[in-house]
Amino acid sequence: MSNPHTVELPSYKEQSPEVARHFAEIRERPVKLEIKNLCKTFQNANGSVNVLNDVSLKVHRREFVSVIGPSGCGKSTLIRILAGLEDATSGSFLLDGDQPHGPGADRGMVFQSYTLFPWLTVKKNVMFGLEVAERSQQAAEAEAREWIDLVGLTKFADAYPRQLSGGMKQRVAIARALANQPSILFMDEPFGALDAQTRAQMQSHLLQIWRNVDITVLFVTHDLEEAIYLSDRILVLKAHPGEVLEFVEVPVSRPRSPQQFLQPEFLATKQRLEELIHPRRDIEEEALPITRMTNVGDEAE
Amino acid sequence: MNKPVSTGSARRPWLAIRKDLTPHRQLFLTVCSFLLPLAIWCLFSYTPFIWHPDMKLEISADRENVTVVYTAGDHVSKEFFPTIVSEVQAENVQILANREAGIEPSGSSSRIRRANQKILRHIATFAVEKGWLPRNDRENDQAIYEIWKAVATDKIPDAKRRLTNENLAIIERNWDLLSTRSDVFNSRLLPETPLEKLVPQGKAANPVYLPDPHEVLLQGWSLFTADLADDETSMSDRYFHSLRIVFFGFFLSCLIGIPIGILCGAYDFFSKLFEPFIDFFRYMPAPAFSTLLVAVFLAHDAPKIALVFVGTFFQMVLVVSNTTRLLDESLLEAAQTLGAKNLSLLRRVIIPGILPNLYNDMRILLGWSWTWLVIAELIGVKSGLTEFIETQGRWRNFDAVFPIIILIGITGFLTDQFLSTCRSYLFPWTPESAEKKRGPIGRFFAWVINRDVYVSPK
Numbered sequence: 001m002s003n004p005h006t007v008e009l010p011s012y013k014e015q016s017p018e019v020a021r022h023f024a025e026i027r028e029r030p031v032k033l034e035i036k037n038l039c040k041t042f043q044n045a046n047g048s049v050n051v052l053n054d055v056s057l058k059v060h061r062r063e064f065v066s067v068i069g070p071s072g073c074g075k076s077t078l079i080r081i082l083a084g085l086e087d088a089t090s091g092s093f094l095l096d097g098d099q100p101h102g103p104g105a106d107r108g109m110v111f112q113s114y115t116l117f118p119w120l121t122v123k124k125n126v127m128f129g130l131e132v133a134e135r136s137q138q139a140a141e142a143e144a145r146e147w148i149d150l151v152g153l154t155k156f157a158d159a160y161p162r163q164l165s166g167g168m169k170q171r172v173a174i175a176r177a178l179a180n181q182p183s184i185l186f187m188d189e190p191f192g193a194l195d196a197q198t199r200a201q202m203q204s205h206l207l208q209i210w211r212n213v214d215i216t217v218l219f220v221t222h223d224l225e226e227a228i229y230l231s232d233r234i235l236v237l238k239a240h241p242g243e244v245l246e247f248v249e250v251p252v253s254r255p256r257s258p259q260q261f262l263q264p265e266f267l268a269t270k271q272r273l274e275e276l277i278h279p280r281r282d283i284e285e286e287a288l289p290i291t292r293m294t295n296v297g298d299e300a301e
Numbered sequence: 302m303n304k305p306v307s308t309g310s311a312r313r314p315w316l317a318i319r320k321d322l323t324p325h326r327q328l329f330l331t332v333c334s335f336l337l338p339l340a341i342w343c344l345f346s347y348t349p350f351i352w353h354p355d356m357k358l359e360i361s362a363d364r365e366n367v368t369v370v371y372t373a374g375d376h377v378s379k380e381f382f383p384t385i386v387s388e389v390q391a392e393n394v395q396i397l398a399n400r401e402a403g404i405e406p407s408g409s410s411s412r413i414r415r416a417n418q419k420i421l422r423h424i425a426t427f428a429v430e431k432g433w434l435p436r437n438d439r440e441n442d443q444a445i446y447e448i449w450k451a452v453a454t455d456k457i458p459d460a461k462r463r464l465t466n467e468n469l470a471i472i473e474r475n476w477d478l479l480s481t482r483s484d485v486f487n488s489r490l491l492p493e494t495p496l497e498k499l500v501p502q503g504k505a506a507n508p509v510y511l512p513d514p515h516e517v518l519l520q521g522w523s524l525f526t527a528d529l530a531d532d533e534t535s536m537s538d539r540y541f542h543s544l545r546i547v548f549f550g551f552f553l554s555c556l557i558g559i560p561i562g563i564l565c566g567a568y569d570f571f572s573k574l575f576e577p578f579i580d581f582f583r584y585m586p587a588p589a590f591s592t593l594l595v596a597v598f599l600a601h602d603a604p605k606i607a608l609v610f611v612g613t614f615f616q617m618v619l620v621v622s623n624t625t626r627l628l629d630e631s632l633l634e635a636a637q638t639l640g641a642k643n644l645s646l647l648r649r650v651i652i653p654g655i656l657p658n659l660y661n662d663m664r665i666l667l668g669w670s671w672t673w674l675v676i677a678e679l680i681g682v683k684s685g686l687t688e689f690i691e692t693q694g695r696w697r698n699f700d701a702v703f704p705i706i707i708l709i710g711i712t713g714f715l716t717d718q719f720l721s722t723c724r725s726y727l728f729p730w731t732p733e734s735a736e737k738k739r740g741p742i743g744r745f746f747a748w749v750i751n752r753d754v755y756v757s758p759k
Contacts, residue, residue, distance in 0.1 A: 084637070084638075085634050085637070085638070102637075103634070103637035103638050104637075104638075104640060105638075105639060105640030107638060108638060108639075109629055109634075109635065109638035110636070111635060113631055115629075115631045115632055115635035116635070117632060117636075117650065117653070117654070118654075118730050119634075119653045119654065119656070119728070119730050120730075128639050128641075128649070129639035129640055130519070131649075132636075132639060132641045132649065133638045133640055134644050138388055144740040160729070161730075162732055173635075176639065177638070177639070180639055180640065187636075210369075220320075221574065
């Protein structure tokens, strides 16, 4: 069936020479995170649920990797295992070649629910990790100020979290995680609770920060456009059990900008992700058994 | 025509589900919530036809051959009162009849004079109450004699209104007898024929356990201002003694209970080690241990403090551990990803995180310890406010009991209000404190506790 409004998209695997060079460059960098055959099984009343099954991947230094998948695919579980907040049932992962035990300052984490300490001011929140590491008060404060400046919250340094908007809170959370200078930053749907406008703003903020800071990011989201806009590669998981469907290399060139949302490469990638996450049969619209309750001739569509 | 829409509180309904009233209305209702019970109390006390099942005797008299003696101030039931009156009236009739008939009274003349002296004194309490006689002259026979004279010769304008005609007539007849003997009091010159007795007079009153508000107020005032003999404990000493027991017991229980509670909430190890037993122990009522505590800690204050401790400690551990567990787990996770472990997690996240809720818990538990105080003060050597309540209650002096009960209530209430006001300054980051407006004192206090003020700028 031909539709006059659809356009022919290129394959998402086609990469411009510039993008191909970028990926070649990434592959040459040292491996930051290596996940080997990671499995996670939860025990519940109905028996055991296999949440993650044999997940393996490699993330290189300063790479931006997104994890997407339908709900229940274990993307949050994956990131929580990596952060040390949960234990894997089997398999292992290496960070800079070492196996970390439990949560630690080497792996920063930004949660969807902000998780700022409400009793500390913005500055004190950012200083938290530095104070735990027993840095001197002056050094910690100076460093915290730099990070607060970096996320553009200089004016709010002495405000309490409750006085901030959602977007500002998340910026503080990012600054707090980065102030610790972790070798990798995990972000678990960090912009999920924000409204569309703030979310777009935060995405470009995050890109700017990532460009200027030596940091590897593993970013969990359910928003396909967000994943394409931000990442170098996208890990697509399937649900029940959570397994790797594909590790997509994003063919959109860097530096990224919101204008690229309409580029053929962008749309092609998005189409591919949609196919992977929502297979055709799910999209078939089922007619709802609704009785017509409006007047004849009062058409909405 | 469209009516102009009026804004403001005038059109807003008083009753609206889950809608806040204006601050003025809130204040008004708060005042009412205190005035309403007070108004009901006043209504019952000062409106004779609402309840008043008793007669409070203002003038009383001994009855011959009856052992139960009522004195002025006693309560008798309304049904019984006419019986006393008619008995005394009958005696008076007999006295007059004997006097008419010229029958010589039995007994020696000195005995009759003493009996007459007693009859004269029956007016004393009434006269003091009406302000005719100074309180100190209650037993001064000269002064009492003057009262009889004054009433009989119409020197007291009030008397006609206050006394029944029957009693006025009796006083006049008696004074006729008295004045022929002597114009001033002289125990030797009292009549040697029996005088008529004053007929009991009373007013409708509530039972003795419901004193009038003004009686309670006056009694309360005199309790705290009265001069005392050296061996008596002044009311303020009693008050501070009670306060000391409450706060000392509560403080001890905080000192041990809070750390254990926090450990139980933070570590499953401590929770499983302590909580099951504590959960079991708290069902054993603290007063059940009172004799044991006296045996262990001997008399005086130690067992009392121990009782307040036993009463609050076990609840405290459970409440605190529960509060600790309520702390948002994601804050702990976030702190862990920032490098915090065991002790720094406890010190930097758990304790500051639960502090506002812990503060509220302590407010509630402090209220509990006041409850235990009353029982604590009765064990071993009775002491403090409760001893006073107990003894006065036994003598049925309920007008002295009420001020003390109210005092305990006010102390608890004011302490709690004070702590609740402090809360917003201690925890400026909580949402509740953000909504509160601060006065000049509050702003000053906030400035004092703001540590940044003392840190010199770089």
